[in-house]
Structure formats: C-alpha cells, structure tokens
Amino acid sequence: MNANIYRHEFRIRLKSVIIWSLALTFLIVFFFSLFPVFADQAALMNEFLARYPQELRAAFGMDNMDLATVLGFYSFVFMFVQLCLAIQASNYGFGLVSIEESELTADFLLSKPVSRRQVMTSKLLAALTSLTLTNLVVWVSSFVAITLFREQREYETGTLLLLLLSIVIFQLFFLSVGLVVSLLVKRVRSVTPYALGLGFGMYVLSAFSGVFGEVTLELLTPFKHLDAASIVKYSAYDTPLVLLNAAVTLVALAVSYWLYTRRNIPAVS
C-alpha cells in the first residue's frame, strides 16, 4: 500500500462522500419521520396494503414487513438506503481504475515506481474508507431518526445492529463487482451508466424474484442475500446466501488483481 496514492484517492472522492452522506441522512430522517403516522394507522395501513396483489407487495419487498413496528418500518426505509449505497459503491468500483484511464492519467501514475498491486491496494483501501464514512453516517442518522420518531415503541437493538452491520458486506460486493466488470470490458467511457445499471439492475432482479416467488434469481442479488425484511423477521442473516455473497466478492477481488497486473494501459489516441 502506498500512502500517497491512498491520500490522493481519498481526497478526490471526499466531495462525493459528503454528498451521498447528506442525501442518505435526509432520506433516512425524512422517511422515518413518517413512522408515527403509519404506526398509529397500522390497522388501516395493513388493510390497505392487503388489497394490493401479492406480487406487487412482493416486488416492493413489503410482503414480509409489518410497517407498524419500528424495525418493520425501518427495514422499508433501509431498502432505499441499500439502493443508494449500491449505486455509490458500484460507482466507486467502476471508477476505481477506469477513471484513471479515461482521463488519461494512468500513464502518469503507472510510470511512477509503484507496482500495479500497490496501486490497486491503495485505491481499494481509499474507496473502502470513503464507503465506511458513508456507512458511519447511515448508522448515526438511523439511530437519531429512530430515537426521534419511535414514540416509546420498543425495538430489538441487536436486530438493528445486524441490519446495519450488513452494510459493509453489501458495499464490498458492489465495489468489487464494479471493479472486476470495469477491468473485463475494454474501456469504460463513463462510469455513471454502469454504476446505475449495476445498482438498479440488482434491485430489479430482487424485485422480480419476489414477484415470481422462489426462483434462483435471488442467488444473484445482494438485495436478496441481505434482504432487510427477512433479517428483521428472523433476527438473523441467511447464512448460505451471505457466504455466497462474500465468495462472489472475494473472487471478484482476486480476479481484479489478476487482470490489473496484466492489463495493457491503453495509449492516448
């Protein structure tokens, strides 16, 4: 690891981290501030939801949620938090080494006395630090929002922690999958479409797998591996799926290192 690259990378991403963190804070606090209303009208709400077709509720992951409870409602909010985190992490993953190439600064960096492995490790750690900062902001704003709006309703702190701890696994998945895809394609011209594609794509897959019932699609998407509603319902992770998720992450990272050390840096043309 090279401290200079780490510092440089971290600084470049700082603005983006701040914006994402503010957006997520706003999302969590604003969304959760609606909880008292939902909780008061719980019976009405559940009746209202029951009128919707089962498939539609499944698509929004609401078939397992009890919006009248603190964590039931929080898991609903958490799904959108996950979507944002997925896009952010994929964005960093896709851009990690490809931005250097599309903005043609790779020549500068890689003609310095550093190995590709060092470059990759420093960049990954910098991105991970950025993601962890966002993660911490999510923790804090979640606790704040729940404390402010739960109105004496009880909740299981352990389950909430379980939910929040899943974030880091979730972020690592999108970071590493984004990275490996960016190295598999010849050239990433613009990072955002890829990042939105991966983030939303996985979300939609998870929605579909809900609609169709028990299908293998859920094996693919982290939104199912770390399904907020089911973590709340069972107060536990679905261990095989989490292991699958971690395995995909590790393979993606290993392949990324392998590809990057062998990569031909495209010349300016």
Next chain:
Amino acid sequence: MSVIEVTNLTKYYGKSRGIVDVSFSEEEGEIFGFIGPNGAGKSTTIRLLLSLIHPTSGSAKVFGKDVVAHGPEIRRDIGYLPSDVFYYEGMKVIDLLKYSASFYDCDCTQRMHELSEIMELEMNRRISDLSYGNKKKVGIVQGLLHSPKLLFLDEPTAGLDPLMQRKFFDLIRAENARGVTVFFSSHILGEVQRLCNRVGIIREGKIVEISDIRTLQQNNYKKVNVTADGLNPATFDLPGVTNLQTENGTLHFFFKGDINAVLQKISAIQVTDVTIEEPTLEEIFMHYYE
C-alpha cells in the same frame, strides 16, 4: 554498460501490430534518437519499457533488469514525458508536482522550483486552466524533478514555442552532461539531428536502421544535383542510384557506393553546375520511408 537492452521485442494489440521483433541497445550517457512516422511503434516501445503494456514476446532490460519482473524498481530512476500530457484536472500545478515527487525517496523541492523557474511555469494555477503548452511544461518538470538516470521523451517538443523548445533542449543537454541517458522519440528530424548521438529508424513496427548519426549522414548517401543541357536521366542509371528525378533541367538523385562511378559519368558530359552534398536526416528518412 547498456542502459537499455531490447531483444526481439514484439507487441500485438489483439491482431493489430504494435512492434515486431525490435532489438537495439542504448549505452549509458547516450542520447538515442528514435524516429519514425506516426503509428510506427515509437510510443509502443516506450510504453513497453515502462511496463505500461506487456510484451507479446521478446524481452527488454533497463539498467540490466527485466522490465516485466522489476518494473517498480527500474522506474525509480526513470523520468517519462509522454507525447500527450494529461493530469488530474482539479489539481493545482504545485500539488501535482508534489504528488509526483512523493513517489521518490528524495527531497525534490529545490529541483522542482529550479525547473519551474527555467520553464517559466506558474505553480499556483489549476491544471484545467492550463494551455497545452503549459501542460507540457508541467510534464517536463514532473519528468525531471527526481533527477532520473534515464529519460524517456516521447515527442517532447509538440506544443512548446521555439523559445521554450530551446530552453528544453538546453535542459536535456545539461542533464546529459551529468551522465543522464536519454531516449528521444520524435518524428521531427531537425531536433533529433541537433541532439542525438545515435538514431534508430522504425517503420511499420520494425527497425530499419540503427546507426551513428554521423555515419548515417556521411557514409551512407550523397545527394547529387547535376545541371546540364540536354540531360538524359538514363545516363545516371547506375547501381546505387536512387530517387532519380529531373526538375527544370536539373537532375537530383541519391547515391550510395563508390563516388568515382558518378564522377566519371559527370565528367563525360558538359555540365553547367554540380553539387554533391550530405543529405539532411530528413532526406535519409524520406528515403527509408518510400
């Protein structure tokens, strides 16, 4: 000691050619000119030596070490000025130079300021606000600030005004006088002629000639111009004559071989004017490319 040693180096980008079977070496303290038109493989060679890309076959050594296996170690003593300079747009010049210096174990601050002063570089401007020529100056300063032992210059003068070009050449000569080896790639022959001891000519990915710049000019070709009335070009259709052209009653050609053969032919006719001169590098070069 050979600073650069390239053996049968070949690079294909998929099916398209980069360079084929290139071999040459450069001695310590030399300024080696590497000339060829665009797309001949000059940059490919430099990028292979910096291990920005990996060879398809063959090998290359810099400072006696294999470039693929010892890349980071080798690059400690290399300065590189790419043909097109691109830097982190949001950074200030001074920050970029500091970032660049931070990769080397030396206190490069003084040298950095010296160089910026010579190249008249304003350090507090943002990279995105710089013109192409000014970015090039940043490139020059970042390539030299760690006092490298080997310099790769890939078409370095593009974008610099003539005054700056001269300052830059003086700088390179001064570095060379300190013992720095320079690998100078260019398609502008004048500057190669001014600066280099030896040249390699590359064409369509293959080396066509490596020679001392003097030998290339003196021993290889003579440029002959003959003016006479009623000149018959066929008279000079000798072995060793190339590029035979008639223009306004004057015959131009290049000749390689025993000059007496030409002199005999000339003495046999009534001429109004004769010149025999060394060709410029430019003409030698055109000759190789036709």
